[in-house]
Every structure is written in structure tokens, then in C-alpha cells.
Amino acid sequence: MSDARSDILARIRHASACLPEAEVKLALSRLGAGPSATLPHPDLAIAFLTNVLKNQGTVDIASSRSEAVVVIGKYLYEHHRSRKLVAGNDARLAALPWRDAGLLPRFGEAESGELAALSYAVAGIAETGSIVTCTGRNNPAANNLLPEDHIVIVALDDLVERYDEALDALQSQRPRGINVISGPSGTADIAMHMVHGAHGPRRWHVVLLGHVPADCVEHAQALAGLANERQAEPLPDA
Amino acid sequence: MTISSNDFIAQSVVALQEAERLRTRKELGKHMPALRTRAVEEFGDFEGLREHVANVRQHALDNLDYYLPQFEQQAIDNGNQVHYARTGAELNDLVLSICQRHNARKIAKGKSMVTEETELNHHLERAGLEVVETDLGEYIIQQAGETPSHIVGPALHKPEAEIRELFLDKHPLGPRELEDPPAMVEEARSVLREHFLSADVGIVGANALIAENGYSLLVTNEGNGDLCANLPNILIVCTTMERVLPRARDAAALVRLLTRSTTGQSISCYTSYYSGPRRQDDIDGPLETHYVLLDNKRSDILASDYKDMLQCMRCGACLNHCPVYIGAGGHAYGSVYQGPMGSVLTPLLSSLEESHTLPSACTTCGRCAEVCPANIPLPDLLRDLRHDESRSKLGSGRWRVSMKLHAWVSQHPRLYQLLTGLGVRTLHRMGRRRGGFSRLPFASGWTQERDFPAPQKDTFMHQYRKQAAQDE
Amino acid sequence: MYWSFDLTPTQGVVDHLAATVILALSATPLRLVQQKDSQPRMSESQQPQASQRFQVHLFVTCLADLFRPSIAFNSIALLEEAGCDVTVPMSQTCCGQPGYNTGDYEATVPLAKQFIATFEGADYVVAPSGSCAGMITHHYPRILEGQWHERALDLAARTFELTQFLSEVAGLKRPIEQRSDVGSVTYHDSCAGLRELGIQTQPRHLLNTLCRADLKEMERTDVCCGFGGTFCAKMPELSANMASDKLEMAQASGATTLAGGDLGCLMNLAGRAKREGIEIEVRHIAELLAGDLATPAIGESSQS
């Protein structure tokens, strides 16, 4: 098989400029990172939440870890009438004040049919409305994919503006896998009809943890065009 | 592949008569461009992005001799095994031998155009392996025994009712309604979930290979690619060598461009980067990971005037915007690659003999090049392929000779004006009453579908000459 | 430009040639053979006078020459109204698009050179067709090499499509009282003009400022009509499907006139409209801008 390798590399060399390494590197360094998307709002948190909503996610904000646990409990109860939750062996997740919401997650790998899994994102990307997890002990890949609901906590301090910033930040860690998630699993393969829950989670819920103004969710909803429905409601006869 | 690319015309006529499918394609041709336009407008400096990515990819292709070995070394350092395949057959053999080495029985496969190109499934199935396509669109056409009709939405040609029948027939789940797409997706989800959990090998493609760190990028909306890449014990990534990008940030830039062009999303639901096998503390992940890098004429293209085509990121925008594709449908192209990109790529990957009709299946309207995120001058490349065709005398001899004749006459202005004057005055006399012709002996291609408007009384040149003579 | 028609499958090249000759003989050859030299004699009466005036060479385009001279006459009228001295080089024929688009670059090169030699003396070359102007500005430089490539680039910089020239270079204006009513118009953006030359606002601007037009935009006005030169004869069914879609959108706009800047597209659309019994007048933009509604629309009877 090494034949195929040397064959192919020889053909490529034949078709390439075969520049010295220094020149290639110099040329590369001149190519910057390129433009990123215009944010829907100058405030990083509002921009992030807006894009999460546009990606068909749902959002909550929590100003403290205790509040985060409470909103997660509420979410679980609302959707599943349940308190079951699986989470990776992430120290940050283990350290949450779970008792405040009467929850106790199972720490480990999600199984097929699991109702909900919780991840603690390593970053949130405002540009795209994405959260980033790294596969490994902290967050087995299955936890992103097998449950019905995927709940993700993102710390306000971990928000970045640009997609490439998030990748560059992980460069030195070299995790096994980097998963940038931007919505519930979706497909439009049948009659161009969008359906969520193709293979992975049917719902994707993002909890932004940190001190953000209380009205930033409303703001984001308006920017994502979700507030229109409410405004369109006829005024009650007075 | 039973349909030959040179049957394009006959196949397109068949496709035009399938009313429901034609309607679906026209919907696609209406909605996808609208979604893309909105996404492009929202982005901001989309032109700058396009140019940036084109420059990066150009740089990567120009220096592939540097970046491919760099990627290989990084990937090996990450614990992968890297293999090369000169041809589709070599790729198929490599994949089969990896599967056999592990006594694999079932393979869960993500969407991969490269393995469509090499017809990997047939090869593995002939050796007794069970291959399950897990992208819903791919799964549908696999169950139906069909080929993809669109590089992004392989089952877009299938109406809802056909998919319902197919599922009722193929899934032994007893009587049930499957009343709407959500119900069908739900059923496919539970059937495929079992396959994910029991597969021995996962096979996926790659949207990019990152040289600086040896990662590969996979973009999906369903999440099936991630399931294939993380649940089975063996992972095989099949891709082609021109996918190499220098840096992680280049992959980010590519995603910005790709998903907006494909579906109008700012990013797809899952953009995942894989480095290699499971590590010591990991709870899940593959135990062994392989890259199979396919050439299959890419190195020829790299050295040719068609090099730009290697920048194609398989976004499908050129299909969605191509009125010929919308009319003809994907199957008429007789290839896993359809539309404008297919009409360029198919002759380059097979041979012009086998597919010389495709480059002519184009009005050179240029809408594809206008939206192509990779800035590929598709109409120019198609015209250049016609040039190759014309030089190797593959197409219709009548066309070739009449073009030569036309060019020759046009080089002799007086003869040209004499002949055109005679012809025009004759046509005018014959056609002035009705205003046009419903049949003309030398224009049957034209008059088959439309009237031929009769000319005004004489050519301009004669009228003008006469007028000037009178003025003197 | 495109007028090489498909031969019926039973007919060979010899038939094609024979038919051309028969057509030639059946008319009145003698008078024509006596035609004198075909140099731009005509231009003498229009020699440049004031240095301010634009010296324009009109490329009639072969389709307008053959099938719709009114386009060229109206173009001349518009250019003169805009203060141009118009010359019509009498040795012009075809820009070579049919051969070029079918991939016969070898046959196109001599035509390109002939065109350049004929027109390069001009300050400006104007053509009432986006695809012909695009051929000169974009494609000649692609297929010519060396010194000819340079000459092609030089000419390209001075070559314009009619509406582009009238609005961007000559800045043609017309007092309100001289603007004639041209009714409701929908404008089809022909592909080459739109994408190679960026022609989109110019014809609309002119329709609004030189005439009284009720502009009604159709949906997806930028989608190809299916003409595509030889494409329409090689793949007639696909082409017709595209033309029908375009006509459907044009009709839905509510306009009574469908206008465009490329005669090839317009003949395709008019012919398809006739075949399908769709009532819409198809006209070249030059006719509307010049207020020439007396000439029957494309494909309409010239005896009423």
C-alpha cells in the first residue's frame, strides 16, 4: 500500500509549486482569519441568545449556580414530569448545588432512550449561536446525541464572538473530539419538511450562567423574530 | 449506475413528464435560493468571506505537497492509521480489509459522496457485510435501491407517499398510519438507533482535513455522522486529499460559507472535529480510527486547467440555482454528482467519452457561478469541456460542421450578407402573415417546442445600405 | 448571434448546404452580387464634427441584423439622441458566440480577430445585446493570446451594451413632454447582460426616465429563459420548460409587454408564447425606449 502513497504524493508534487516550508508559512501567515458574521446585537450575551433561538434552541438565564439548577429542574419537570438527568464526569457539573432543586444526576454516559443529558460547555459562540463541548470523560459523545433533550450550561465568561476563536482556544488542549452544537438534531429529507429529533436530541436547551440583564431573553426573542407572534395577538376589547 | 450520462437528454425528457416530482423540484428551486439569499444578506461581508476562503483553498491546493504530508503526520501522531487509495477500487478494498480484520458484520455509514463515487456499499455487501446508511435521505434511497438525485438531499426526488409505502414495506412493524413526515422520521429514528448501537464499524466522510492538528471536520444536521463516529469500535473516515485545509480557523471559515450556501443556515446543527481513537480515560469513542484518502483522478485535475473544480465544497447551491437541474432532475445526469458541478466533475472523474453530453446541458446562464461559495467559474469550465469535446470530435458531427460553416461564412462579410439577405427575405415573405413559423426544415430543434418568429422585411445591413445610397 | 439551427435527424450536412444554396438561388442574386465594396462608406455623412460628441461604432449583432433590424434602427436613433455620431461598420458579421459556446474555440478565434480589427478604431463600441457585448468584453480576452489578447482587453474597455452606454456613458435624458406611453412592462434580465456586465438597473432606469412605463417586476426575473444559444435546439424540452416558467412569471406580473435586452431570449420567449397561446407582447428594450410601438412585436404578423 505504500506504493499508493508514494505514487499519489509524487503526482501531487508534480502538480504543486514545491515551495520551501518557510515560503509556505509566510504565505499562510498573510491569510488572516477572514470575516465573521455580523452579530445581531453588540452585546455578546444577547447576540448569543438570539442566535440560539434562531437555531431552534430554547434558552434560560441563571445569575447563580443555584438558579441554574433550579431552571434545569423546572425544565425537566415541564417536559418530562421527571427529575432524571445524566451528566458527564465534569467537575463543574458535580459541584453544582443540586439539592437546591431536589435533583441528583447520574454521572456517566447517556444510554439510548435517556430523557435528558446535561453538558457544561467549554465555550459558547455568539456568531453562530453554538455551544462547544469536548468529548472525553467530562462529556462522553453519547451524552450529546442519545438523549431526548440536551441541556447545556454555558458560562457568560466562556462566550466568544467568533467561531474560529473557540477553535483556536482549544488548540493547545487537543481534545479527542470537538463538538460544536447549534440546535436540536434536524432533518428535512422527507418532503422538505423540517422535523426535529432525526437521530439525536429533539430539543436543545441552553442555560446561560452569569450576570446578564433580566430582559436580555426578551431582547433576544424580539431579535430572533419570536416576539412577533405575541405582538400580533389582537388587543382585547376594552 | 444503470443510467449513462450520455442519456441525459432522453432522461431529462422523462423527468419533465413526472409532474409531481417536477413540482417538488420547482419548489426547491424557489425556496433554496431564497433561504441562501437571506443568509448571505444577514452575514455581512459575504463577498469578503468567499474571497478569503477561495484564497485559503487556493493556497492549500498550490501547496498540497506540503499540507497533505503535514496532515498525515499530525493524524498519525493523534493515533490514526492513514491509508492512500489511487482508485475507487483501492479504497473499497482497503475498507473491506479493515472490516474483515475486525470480523465486522454491520457497518453504520454517514453520508459520504466519496463512497458513493466508489460504490463502496456494493463492494462491502458482496463480501457479506451489512451496510446501513444512516443519513435519512441516504437511508431512504438505499432502502428503495435508488441512486441520489441531489448531492445534499439524496432523496429529494421521492414524494412523501412513496417514502411511506417504502417504510411500510421495509420495516416489519405491523399495520400503522405513518400519517406525516414527523411520524416517518420517528420510525426511521428508532430503526436506525438500533443499527447505531449494534454496528461494528462506522464509516463517515469529511468536509475538511486540518493539516495543523490532524483533525477532520464533519458537518451534519441529523447528528448521524457523530453517532457513526463515536459509537462503533472502529471508525473509518473516507475522503479525498483535496479536502486539506491548513488551519483550524480555515475550517471555521469554510463552515460559515458552506452551510449558508447549502441550506441557508448560519451553521449546521453538528459541526464536529475528530482527532482519533478513544483515550485512556474516555468512556466512549472508537478504539481504532483510520483515514482512507482517495485520489481517483484528483491529482490529474490538480495538474490540469480544471484545478478550480477541486475547490468545490459540495454545498449543492449550484444545483438549487440551476434551471436545467430543476427541469431535468438529478437522475438524468447518470452520476452521483449532478447539476453544474456534476456536469464538470463527471467527465473529469470518468471520461469525456462517457459523459460528453453533460457539458452541453447548460445555457451558460451563470447563476451557478454567481452563488458558488468556492467561486468556481462553472460556465467557463463547462465551455472548456465542450472545447475538449469539440477537439476530440465526440459530439454530433452535424453540429460541428455547421459551426465551422457558420464561422467560415462569417469571415466573408460579402458572402455572409448575400446569403443572409436571401434567406431573410425568403423567410419574411413566407412568414409575415402569421408572424412566425410553427415548422421550419432546418430548425426542428427550435420549432419542436416554439414558433419561429418571422424576420422583418430585410436584413438591417441591406436596408441600411439602401437607405444610405438614397441619402447620397 | 445564435442562429445555427438543429438539423432534423434524417438530414445531413450536405442537405444543410444544399438548402442554403437553394435559398440563395431562389431569391434575386444578381442585384446583390453587384453590391460594391463593403467598407464603412456610410460613415462619411456622419463624420465626427464636434470633439465633444461620442464617436460610437454600432455592433448591430447578427440576430438583430437578420431578424429584427428595427432594434438596430432604434438603437441608432437613441444613440443620436444622446449626442453620438454613429458609424455602422459595414463589414461586420457575427461575434462568434455560436461556435464559442459549442466549444469550437478554433473557429471563434478568427472571428474575434476580425471583429477587433473592424471595431478597434472606435471610441466606443455599442451593441444592443448583453451577450454580444459580454462576448467581446469577457470572452475574447479568454481565447486570444499575446498581442491579440492585449488588443481584446483594450477594445473590451470601450465596449458597452446599449442601455449601459445610454445611462452610464452618454447620460441620455428626455424632457417629460417627449416621453411616450409604453404601457405596462415587465423586464427580463438576460443572463449574460446581468451577470457578465451587471446590467439590471440601467434598462429600468431608462424605462422610467425616457418613457412613461408602468414597470411591473416579475418574480425571479434573474432566472434564465432557456434560450442558451444552441442549447434551445439541442435540448428543446428543457429549454421550453424554462421558457414556460418565465412566461408564467411574466404573465403573473400583470404586464402586457415583456421586454428584454437580448433578441435571442426574446425570440425564444415570443416563440414559446405563440406556441402556448399566451398573450403577451415581446419587445426589445431599444424599441420601447425609442417609443417605437408601431413595429409589430416579435413574432406578430406584419400584415394586419
Ligand code: SF4
Ligand atoms: S460547484 Fe460550487 S456551488 Fe456547486 S456544489 Fe461545488 S461549491 Fe457548491
